Amino acid sequence: MSENNIPTPHISAKRGDFAQTVIMPGDPQRSEFIAKTYLTDAKLVNNVRGIGGYTGLYKGKRVSVMASGMGQPSMGIYSYELFNFYDVDSIIRVGTCGSISKDLHARDMIIALGACTNGNYASQYRLPGTFCPTADFDLVQKAVCECERLKLRYKVGTVLSSDTFYDDSGSALEWAKMNVLGVEMEAAALYCNAARAGKRALCICTVSDSFIYPEENTTSEERLGAFTKMMEVALEIA
Numbered sequence: 001m002s003e004n005n006i007p008t009p010h011i012s013a014k015r016g017d018f019a020q021t022v023i024m025p026g027d028p029q030r031s032e033f034i035a036k037t038y039l040t041d042a043k044l045v046n047n048v049r050g051i052g053g054y055t056g057l058y059k060g061k062r063v064s065v066m067a068s069g070m071g072q073p074s075m076g077i078y079s080y081e082l083f084n085f086y087d088v089d090s091i092i093r094v095g096t097c098g099s100i101s102k103d104l105h106a107r108d109m110i111i112a113l114g115a116c117t118n119g120n121y122a123s124q125y126r127l128p129g130t131f132c133p134t135a136d137f138d139l140v141q142k143a144v145c146e147c148e149r150l151k152l153r154y155k156v157g158t159v160l161s162s163d164t165f166y167d168d169s170g171s172a173l174e175w176a177k178m179n180v181l182g183v184e185m186e187a188a189a190l191y192c193n194a195a196r197a198g199k200r201a202l203c204i205c206t207v208s209d210s211f212i213y214p215e216e217n218t219t220s221e222e223r224l225g226a227f228t229k230m231m232e233v234a235l236e237i238a
């Protein structure tokens with residue numbers, strides 16, 4: 001740990017304020033919801049820019065939850081600081097995605113084994129080829145076991161971490177030709193930071209909208225129910 005970097009430019013928490021595992025939704029309101037619904041003794045450890053970070057107990061186990069904000073630059077900053085300056089070992093992103101697979105419907109879950117991207121986050125590493133941002137196998141395996149136990153509908157596969165939500169080229173479905181399951185905006189940067197720091201990461205997404213079945217798109221209230229299931233999976237494996 002590099003204590004000299006604490007507090008960081010974006011996190012005001014003190015050394016030891018975060019648990020080894022941090023659950024990361026994109027939205028700060030979801031972070032607060034998770035802390036208040038599932039954690040006992042939850043304490044606010046960060047609120048810089050309204051990025052609520054909480055640490056508490058889930059079934060007696062110490063766990064933190066903090067928002068990532070939207071997009072790879074934002075996820076890149078928070079996951080970098082947690083892994084490299086706060087001694088966090090694992091980050092589990094819990095988010096929503098748009099499905100581009102015929103086999104997935106609204107409220108189904110994707111366990112993101114790998115994250116393709118149209119962004120250039122990994123270019124900073126100056127590798128002599130194309131890096132493959134990948135989840136931690138142990139976390140993937142645990143998430144699969146938990147989905148089976150809870151009898152949830154899920155698929156394991158790749159997602160696209162897109163730098164654009166409103167994409168002028170309308171190219172998201174091109175990725176379906178490569179068997180990519182869904183589109184979100186953060187996993188690739190998270191997986192890059194985990195790899196570079198020698199830490200562990202996983203992204204689990206609930207399908208909030210489908211490029212294939214647009215009539216199934218969920219309202220924010222409907223999403224909350226499905227989101228709750230995904231939270232339970234993340235907290236159980238934390």
Ligand code: HPA
Pocket residue numbers: 096097098162164165183184185208209
């Ligand atoms: N694109 C990117 N991110 C998303 C989407 C999408 O269609 N749906 C939910 N998150």
